[in-house]
Amino acid sequence: QVQLVESGGGLVQPGGSLRLSCAASGSIFSINAMTWYRQTPGKERELVAQITGGGSTNYADSVKGRFTISRDNAKNTVYLEMNSLKPEDTAVYYCNAEVAPHQGYRYLEVWGQGTLVTVSS
Numbered sequence: 001q002v003q004l005v006e007s008g009g010g011l012v013q014p015g016g017s018l019r020l021s022c023a024a025s026g027s028i029f030s031i032n033a034m035t036w037y038r039q040t041p042g043k044e045r046e047l048v049a050q051i052t053g054g055g056s057t058n059y060a061d062s063v064k065g066r067f068t069i070s071r072d073n074a075k076n077t078v079y080l081e082m083n084s085l086k087p088e089d090t091a092v093y094y095c096n097a098e099v100a101p102h103q104g105y106r107y108l109e110v111w112g113q114g115t116l117v118t119v120s121s
Helices: none
Strands: 004-005 010-012 018-025 030-039 046-051 057-059 068-070 077-082 091-100 106-113 114-120
Touching: 004 091, 004 106, 018 030, 018 068, 018 091, 030 068, 030 077, 030 114, 046 077, 057 068, 077 091
Parallel strands: 010 114
Antiparallel strands: 004 018, 018 077, 030 046, 030 091, 046 057, 068 077, 091 106, 091 114
C-alpha cells in the first residue's frame, strides 16, 4: 500500500522560514501531481501549492513570492519551502499525491497525516 509521511512542521517566529517534506513509500510505479493543502480551525481547507508531473506549479495568492514547491522524483518526495512566514500561515499542512501503484493501474489519491505549523512570537 502507498503511504505519505510528512515532516518539518513546528514553531517559528514571524518572518522566519521552514521547510516541509512529504515522502511517498510502498508500492509506487509513478506519481503525477503532488499538492500541499492547509487547514485552520474555523476555516475550510485550502490549496497552498501544487506541482504537476510535468513540473508546472500553482500557488495560492496568499503565498506567492514566499513559498516554493519542488519535488525530487528519485526520492518520491515533495517539498514546501516557506519563507517570510506570517501568523496567518499557522495551520495544519497536508500533503496529497496522485500515485499509480502498478504499471497500467489508475492513479490513486493519497493523503499524508498532516503536520502543524505555528507562526508566533
